[in-house]
Amino acid sequence: MQPFTKIKSLATPLDKVNVDTDQIVPKQFLKLIQRTGFGQYLFYDWRYEQGGIARKDFVLNDPAYKNSRILLARDNFGCGSSREHAVWALDDYGFKVIISTSFADIFYNNCFKNGILPIRVPDDILEKLFSTKSEIEVDLQTQSIKADGISIPFQIEPHWKKILLEGLDDIAMTLQHEDQIVKYERSHKV
């Protein structure tokens, strides 16, 4: 996994609560057996009309946000299906940071496993970010979001911060506990 660096870009505002992973990547695109190439399917049914014509009223089709790497979302983002394809699609499309008031648990976990930083902020901060017209800078090292000249701190679990900053392989990290795993297996019959 690539180490996470500072991210600065306009933030794409997705003004909708309870966005489920079926919307982030619809089922017809889950049949691929690789991790790459899902960006073209991101929010597919919202992005395109039948026949593949881009819907003008969907924010991802607004040219202003073409190079955006930060997604602003609302409550309970990523709910529903555990499909990691949703995160692969966001990542492949170019989003490295998602800011919302809350995330669904499995989705939240899946983000870190793919080098995406999900940030939880209070309601008033999210509203402020939704109204920002200029670029936002997210610095994981200092745990801060810079917008309109002010710096907003955010919380992150130390475990995930380390994994993102160093781009660590969590399987290798767990395998460092091999002795303890073996010990557990010897003392527990399952």
Add this chain to the structure above:
Amino acid sequence: MSKTLFEKIWDSHIVTEENGRSLLYVDRHLVHEVTSPQAFEGLRLNGRKVRRTDLTFATMDHNVPTSDRSLPIIDQTSSTQIKTLEKNCKEFGITLFDINSPNQGIVHVIGPELGITLPGTTIVCGDSHTSTHGAFGSLAFGIGTSDVEHVLATQCIMMEKPKTFEINIKGKRKNPHAVTAKDIILSIIKKIGTAGGTGTVIEYRGDTISELTMEQRMTICNMSIEAGARAGLIAPDEKTFQYLRGRKYAPENYDEYVNLWRENLKSDSSAQFDKSFTFSAENIAPQVSWGTNPAMTTDVTDIVPFPEEYGGGNTEEEKGAAKALQYMDLKPGTAITDIVIDRVFIGSCTNSRLEDLTEAAKVVKGKKVSARVRAMVVPGSQLVKKNAEELGLDKIFKDAGFEWRESGCSMCLGMNPDILAAGERCASTSNRNFEGRQGTGGRTHLVSPVMAAAAAIHGHFVDVRELDLN
């Protein structure tokens, strides 16, 4: 110190702890074709093996066709995914219940029916409805593909300890054949919301839960994820032990296990939960969802709500409801029983077990599916299908005009050819009414099996309490 059932299972599976997170041992890992190919590829790229092939079980369910199994799979991408699972299981030495196996079925249906699911165990699967197994007092988490790879390689999962959430369900339903476990869980999600359980493991308790059969308890735990919970749990009891006795993978010295389970697997009477909710099941009605998430649900006797009323002052929820009604092509104020339907789907890991089909068949027997409706029954597993056929249920459904199909996830998520056309409206016993879930532009109403069966006959929703179901 007194502990909840969840805490007992959690604590007994800790391999090590670090930075406030626990490395938990996984007792059973269930694998299917959609969320595993990239995990196996990851193992290959890093030269890793599957640590415990004896604790890992695979089947194909999500995109298998439910038509004649002797015919080739037409969809090449589905076929590739299915063949990839076969190849991976062979290469890594994993037990696979393949498309021709008498044990093939939806992963959450076959786990319990094969006795792979056992009380007090930890189970993971790359599927959010893994919460189903909690009905047996098993701590069961849905995980993403990276974690599937992690568990294949290490047989462990690294997690932050969830909070505990007790949902007490009390009261005797007046007509338990008409007001089902599905109606209980939909009513609860309607109350607590789709994020009401986020970050928690729910333990369902109370006299209503004790009265439910194992299959009904599975329906309840299955939909824990629709309330956002990490898992759902029900303490095992004599019904649990009886259900699992003699199953293919149940332990040989079964009575010794039962004694241990009986003694240990319950929350201590003085145990404290982080969150608590009490729900009375006594007067609830059959439920019908009207929107695009499972909390957007109401009584069959009710009307389609007005967005401002649904939002109750929350503008985001109000906007969400308005958008949902637009997608669902429903007008506020319409009686739920006036909603006409085009399709009926009886199936999915929520409601595709023998009891679901038996109850639905009571509604259908001797009647005909409405001329405007195409209806299908998709048994959850080959074993469910076989048992149902032995009871003659297939004949009841087929005589009424239902399609009787092979087992799989089918139209719950429409990854196989069983999908809705744009604009079609479906009464579905599945778990998610998300936009496009059953087919792009399709409209899903979540209901119980008896409600779906009655809707198939009448062509619109009816209150099944008015039918004779006994």
